Ligand SMILES: Nc1ncnc2c1ncn2[C@@H]1O[C@H](COP(=O)(O)OP(=O)(O)O)[C@@H](O)[C@H]1O
């Protein structure tokens with residue numbers, strides 16, 4: 465388990481505001497998750513066979529993990545009267561990297577013991593980040609590279625998810641994937657809602673760069689010159705195809721671009737940012 469905390473959570477709330485998504489997408493995500501949660505809590509499974517699984521797909525660095533955490537916080541704030549909510553983040557890499565035969569047992573333990581106990585205590589949101597690691601498409605496995613163990617672990621994860629969904633109606637599972645094609649179809653069919661998080665468009669890139677620069681300028685006043693509208697416009701133009709993570713890192717790289725500035729962010733110039741963004745776009 466990577467993280468466990470009570471919701472609402474101020475850090476997650478900040479995540480939600482910092483992530484820039486296409487117009488209306490946050491609202492749709494939230495209403496989908498809240499409606500799904502309410503329906504599942506009140507309507508029996510045979511009538512409404514919802515597993516409570518929301519899948520976020522998209523390229524690496526577009527904000528899926530950040531959105532998932534922020535969404536968890538917003539759901540907890542929106543569905544009031546049920547607090548406290550528990551948030552649990554599972555690191556699938558930690559589960560499957562264990563030695564032969566152990567991953568099946570750790571998966572069973574995760575669902576059968578840990579998550580079941582947590583779910584019994586009250587409403588819960590579980591994040592399975594980079595879920596293709598745990599629910600690997602079994603059809604794509606060759607029989608040579610340790611496949612029996614992976615098969616068993618995937619089976620155990622599916623069984624565990626089904627039990628959790630049936631026994632506990634106030635659980636919402638958020639899963640993210642960089643490679644939705646690598647997810648086992650059995651999990652994909654259990655996802656009740658799928659959203660693709662796109663690369664930021666020009667306006668979104670401008671807002672993300674501005675946000676990162678504003679944070680830097682709060683500490684290093686010299687960086688404020690980069691907040692000029694014409695600088696932000698050009699930076700947004702130059703960075704087509706760049707994801708949100710790279711955009712934020714580009715601002716850091718700009719501060720280190722000219723050796724003669726000795727890594728002093730007060731000395732950063734618009735040309736440094738343009739140079740870094742041009743280089744990145746060419747490489748991408
Ligand atoms: N659309 C976005 N808007 C604002 N920041 C973003 C966006 N996408 C990514 N970031 C930033 O990049 C970093 C990595 O995002 P993350 O959620 O881990 O991406 P993913 O899970 O899709 O790989 C975070 O610090 C996040 O704030």
Ligand SMILES: [Mg+2]
Pocket residue numbers: 528529530593594640
């Ligand atoms: Mg992620």
